[in-house]
Amino acid sequence: MLKKLTFEDLCSNCDPSLLEFETTDQLEPISDIIGQQRAVRAMEFGLKITKKGYNIFISGPTGTGKTTYARLAVSKAAKEKSVPEDIVYVFNFAKPEKPAALFLRAGMGYELTKDMEKLVNEVKREIHRVFDDESFEVQRQEIVEKYQKKSAEIFEKLDEQAKAEGFIIQRSPQGFITVPLKEGKPMSQEEFDSLSEEERKEIEEKGRGLQPKLDEALRRARMVDKEAREELMKLERKVALDAVNPLFEEVISKYAEFEGVVNYLKEVKDDMIKNLAALKQVTRDKTEEINEFTAIFTQGIPKEEFLTRYRVNLFVDNRNTKGAPVIIETNPTYYNLFGKIEGKASFGTVVTDFTMIKSGAVHRARGGYLIIQAEDLFKDPFAWDTLKRTLKNGEARIENIGEQYRVIPTVSLKPQPIPVDVKVILIGPSLYYYLLNEYDEDFKKLFKIRVDFDVEMEKTKENLKNYAAFICHICKNDRLLHFDREAVAKVIDYSSRLAEDKTKLSTRFNDIVELLYEASTWAEIEGSDLVKKQHVIKAIEEKAYRSNRVEEKLLKMIEKGEIIVEVSGQKVGQVNGLSVLDVGDYTFGQPSRITATTYLGDAGVVNIEREVKLSGKIHEKAVLILSGFLGEKYAKDMPLALSASITFEQNYGGVEGDSATCAELIALLSSISGIPVRQDIAITGSLDQHGNVQPVGGVTHKIEGFYHACKIKGLTGTQGVVIPSKNIDNLMLKEEVLEAVKEGKFHIFCAETIDDVIEIMTEMKAEEFHQKVKEALKNLAEKAKEFFDGE
Structure with missing residues (x-):
């Protein structure tokens, strides 16, 4: 009605x-x-469940408060959870290319970093002190003198044996040599050359006889020298251990509850004693070249960098965290999420070490929550797949992009993977959720909670x-x-x-x-x-x-007649339809002339927009519904010998939607029957095949759009709009339009069926109008029969 x-x-x-x-x-x-009970219940449950795979996807339109709510809800839930451990990376003395991760109570990671710096400095001072101490020098000198005496005895005995054979042992740049004696003095070369050949051969023969004794003496001297160096090294290590043990015991007692830290500290102490020569070198005041032994121990590392191995890399610091961490990653690139291994230029190449391992948001959110905007996440080609792999495996690996794609493997750091227990909250449009749910099998397993706004x-x-x-x-x-x-x-x-x-x-x-x-x-x-x-x-x-610049320009064009819109009188085959234009931050309604022409033929209803590819799929469906209505209403007892075309005049941007179905049908029926329809009334409404008027979107904007067009061309007091009756609740009109309705200058009608629309547009009874249409169609059918029979 x-x-x-x-x-x-x-x-x-x-x-x-x-x-x-x-x-x-x-x-x-x-x-x-407020007003999101469904989303709130889903979020509360998603935050409480701790099983694997129950990460959260918050979906909904932009501007509904998804991100703000996510922060508030997650922060509230995080307060009830405990603070997760700190994580530090340390040098792996067994496998330097695989830095080891240590886990400590929150705040202890920072303390360990500072304690290690303090410990190393104290060790340097103690090493410098004890080795410069007079008592150490006395003990060292005793060992040196003891073995010098042993070495001297060996060479004294060798000298006695050589003299007994008429030789003396002399040191030369080429080593030890035997020199014959003459009258108790070393023989010169001239004196040796003046001897007869038999005498020279005899001397040479005796010299060769002494060579095994000389070799044996040298071997024994080297053994003495080796024993001396070993005893000196034992002394140095004992002195060093006595000096550093109290320092290490103090630190070890502080971290006694952390087995990994205790073992690490013991390894540090062993490494320092093992590399004592290098450690002594870095404690010297003067910048000297590293001696042969130090170069071996430090593998050519400059002495100022040698102590890097004893530093602690504070990877995740939770000392200021209250409850579980809540990390909001606003730029979720691969490196920002999963960390990286940095490098620095050195002598034309890039070098790195375990202190350059940097954490990502996934590591910092360990034991807590990570909030990411889905749209930002998918911009990085590596981030999404790595995030899924991390959640599936429960561990995060730190490796730079491209490591897995190298044709030739290279030596690089392989930090120990970090076990992660993090709840990820993705925020994005509903479309993202539907696409991921349909095409990504992992998504269903990993994001089982949907919070729909x-x-x-x-x-x-x-x-x-x-x-x-x-x-x-x-x-x-x-x-x-x-x-x-x-x-x-x-x-x-x-x-x-x-x-x-x-x-x-x-x-x-x-x-x-x-x-x-x-x-x-x-x-x-x-x-x-x-x-x-x-x-x-x-x-x-x-x-x-x-x-509203675009809206005003279009209204000016209507006022000037550049866009033709008639808002008074009657026309055959022409109706004012209504559409909604969205220009980003502004939405408004605009009237459009819908025209229809009919003629003899059997092409049916032709959608001109479809023929020129300006029609969307929904609009194409709406036009086909018109054919269904015509057949059901008028062609049960006769064929439709009809060709008709429908179009939106002056439309150059395309048509989509079915809200013009009622207007198109009125234009078509007017053209068939020749009965004019009102131009001061615009129509919006969808239609089914049985003639029932269905609700449409944007009805408020459409009414206001036609009102503005009427106002600019002159209000007559008869103008108005027909809308579906089911759209009454959607009306929230501007004050200006409400006042015009109140004063009787503008009118809004609602219709339930196409018959209601026909009666107001034609000012005829619907039955009478349908009879006129049927007579016109029957006439077309008879003419078609005559034409084809004659042919």
């Missing part, structure tokens, strides 16, 4: 008297999410109260002027308009917060101490004005 809507049907403004306060300053602020909530008394408390929270938190209750009521009306439903409120809180900011600013500009209704209206109007 056709119904003309009253002023009360077109809007449901919030009554300020329902708000039990004068200003928001009198309210208790609320920071929790809605764009609207019921307009109940409780929610109105919560909305006001939310406004209070924003005012106090962001230092805005407080709102009086009329201003709050206007914000609530704006929220219902955003929701496109007068029975609901929008949960797109980002848009609401923007309105609060701007209304407060306009109040400040006017010097008011409160935000009032006029300031909210001003903010809404100014926000629209900043973005």
Whole structure:
């Protein structure tokens, strides 16, 4: 049944008297999410369940407060959990290429770092002190003298044996040699050459006889020298151990509860004693070249870098963490998530060590929560797959991109993997969730909790109260002027308009917060101490004005006749349809001329937009529904000998949707019957094959769009719009349109069937109109029969 809507049907403004306060300053602020009970229940459960695979995906439109709520909910849950361990990387003395990870109670990692720095400095001082001490030099000298005496005895005995044979042992650059004696003195070369050949041979023969004794003496001397060096080394190690043991015992006792740390400290002490020569070198005041032994021990490492092996790399520091960590990674690249191994330039190449291992967000979130925006995550080609692998395996590896793709393996650091127990919260559009759920098998296993945000909530008394408390929270938190209750009521009306439903409120809180900011600013500009209704209206109007340039240009083109829209009179085969244009931050309605032509033939209904590829799939379906309606209504007892074409005139950007189905059908039936239809009434509404009018979207914007077109060409008092009856709850019209309706200058009708639309558009009874259409179709069928029979 056709119904003309009253002023009360077109809007449901919030009554300020329902708000039990004068200003928001009198309210208790609320920071929790409101109107998202389904999402809240899912989030609470997802945060409580600790089983593997129960990570969370928060889906929903932009601006609904997903990220803000995620931070609040996760932070609240994190407070109830314990602080996870610190992680440090240390030098692996057994396998230097595989740095070892140690785990300590929160705060102890930082302490170990500082304790190791202090320990190394104290060891250096003690080593320097004990080896410069006079008592050590006395013990050293005793050992040296003892073995020098042994060595001297060996050579004295050798000298005696040589003299008995008529020789003396002399040291030369080439080593020890035997020199013959003459009258107790070494024989010169000239004297040797002056001897007869027999004498020279005899001397040479005796010299060769002494060579084994000389070799044996040298061997024994080397053994003595080796024993001397070993005893000196034992002395040095004993002195060093006596010096450093108390230092190490103090640190070991502090970390006695951490077995890994205790073992590491013991390895450090053993390594220091093993590399005592290198350690002594770095304690010297003068910068000397590393001696032969030090070069061997340090493998050519400059002495200022030798002590790096005793440093501690504080990989994850939780000393200031309260509860479980909550990491919000705003730039989730591969390296930011999973860490990296840095390098530095040295002599034309890049070198690295375990102190250059840097943690990622996954490591810092260990034992807690990691929040990531899905859209940012998927921009990195390596991040998503690595995140899935980390969650599946329960451990995070630190390796630079490309290591696994090298054709030739290279020597590089392979840090010990870190076991991770982290709950990941991904935030993104619903489309991402559907695509991942459909095409990524791992996603289903790893993200079993969906927190789905809605764009609207019921307009109940409780929610109105919560909305006001939310406004209070924003005012106090962001230092805005407080709102009086009329201003709050206007914000609530704006929220219902955003929701496109007068029975609901929008949960797109980002848009609401923007309105609060701007209304407060306009109040400040006017010097008011409160935000009032006029300031909210001003903010809404100014926000629209900043973005409605395209709408104004189109209205100017309608006014000039460049875009042809007729808003008075009657026409055959022409109807004003309504569409919605979205230009990013602004949405508005626009009238469009829909025309239809019919002629003899059997092509059926031709969608001109489809033929030129300007029609979307939904619009193509809508046109095919027209054919279904025509067949069901008029062709049960005769064939349709009809060719017809339908188009949106002056449309150059494409058509999508089915909201013009009613208008297209009226234009088509008008063309078939020759009965003119009103141009001062625009139509919006979908249609099924049985002629029932179905609801459409954007009905408020469509009505306002036609109103503006009528206003710019001149209001006649008869103009209006027909909408589906099921769209009445979606009406939240502007004050200007409401006043025009109230004054009888503009009219809104609702229809349930196409017959209702026919009656207002043709001012005829529907049965009469259908009879005219059927007669016209019958006439076309008879002409077609005559034509084909004649042929």
